[in-house]
Amino acid sequence: MNTIQLPAIGCFVVSQGGYLGAIMRGPAADGSQDYALIVPAAAGAEIEAIAWAPEYVKIEGVDSKTDGVANTAAMAAADLDLAKRITTLDLHGFQDWYLPATHELRALYINVPELFDKDEWYWSSTQFSRINAWCQDFEDGLSGFSGKGLELRARPVRQIPLSHFTA
Secondary structure (H helix, E strand, C coil): CCCCCCCCCCEEEEEHHHHCCCCCCCCCCCCCCEEEEEECCCCCCCCEEEEEECCCCCCCCCCCCHHHHHHHHHHHHHHCCCHHHCCCCCCCCCCCCCCHHHHHHHHHHCCCCHHCCCCCEEEEEEEECEEEEEEECCCCCEEEECCCCCCCHHHHHHHCCCCCECC
């Protein structure tokens, strides 16, 4: 029987291009049951001061609180600048970065807040309404929503199946 041998949360996983930020339950984009969230090193990965979308525009397919891959794909299909910036990133040899959904971003606050600027709020890929999208504070752990036209930071992530860590 294969055993999963995970590195500690917060450790840099060289072969995956970033830090192990969280373990998430539920279906991953590749169909696996559980997955790890990988957070790239801040250098070159932080997207500063960018609007989520024009306010008063409802984007179809970005309402999932757990599926950032699907949300980001829908944002990119709607030609949003934030999604285009993230989906065109090439960091540490990987191009499968996406904007985390609100629950994924919350898990990162719980597990690795030190990887984020404490003085800033970060966008999630989850839309709240035609006016607002969900965001996360990394100083006090507040989750909330802000006007889509407001400029906040964004930090991409990628997901890998836990089977990557089997021995």
